[in-house]
Amino acid sequence: xxxxxxxxxxxxxxxxxxxxxxxxxxxxxxxxxxxxxxxxxxxxxxxxxxxxxxxxxxxxxxxxxxxxxxxxxxxxxxxxxxxxxxxxxxxxxxxxxxxxxxxxxxxxxxxxxxxxxxxxxxxxxxxxxxxxxxxxxxxxxxxxxxxxxxx
Numbered sequence: 001x002x003x004x005x006x007x008x009x010x011x012x013x014x015x016x017x018x019x020x021x022x023x024x025x026x027x028x029x030x031x032x033x034x035x036x037x038x039x040x041x042x043x044x045x046x047x048x049x050x051x052x053x054x055x056x057x058x059x060x061x062x063x064x065x066x067x068x069x070x071x072x073x074x075x076x077x078x079x080x081x082x083x084x085x086x087x088x089x090x091x092x093x094x095x096x097x098x099x100x101x102x103x104x105x106x107x108x109x110x111x112x113x114x115x116x117x118x119x120x121x122x123x124x125x126x127x128x129x130x131x132x133x134x135x136x137x138x139x140x141x142x143x144x145x146x147x148x149x150x151x
Contacts, residue, residue, distance in 0.1 A: 008048060011024060011048060014027060015051070018052075018053045021042060021045065021052060022038065022041075025040075025041045082103075083102070083103055083104060083141060084101070085100070085102075085111070085138065085142055085145060086099050086100045087145060087149070094112075096114060096151070097113050097149070097151060098110065098111065099111055103130045103131075107125055107128050107130070108124045109121050109123040109128070109130070110124070113151075119139075
């Protein structure tokens, strides 16, 4: 495509203005009567050694204020985040994997995963039920441990 010097300067100005190649393609037709393909525009811009501008990045949202942890539980109550698990070296009979868990209130239980994939929990104290938060943390810790083992 042959453009005179004025037309080339006009294309360079369009690039400086941030026009996209498709917009330049339309302007070539409307301003100069040149009907060209998108590929022609790309080659023209390359021949003129011009580089289209990237659109400015969207503004980043402001960072949320830092959160501060506040313990609202009364003194002596269980502390969240204090559930630990251990995997038995010798697996319980009938289980795929087994082990022990210690909950935030200091109570313990044995756990096992049977061949059907069912999880069982046998507390050492009869009638003991861990808090819902402890159970959730136990399940997450168990899942992480089993993934490490490839199960």
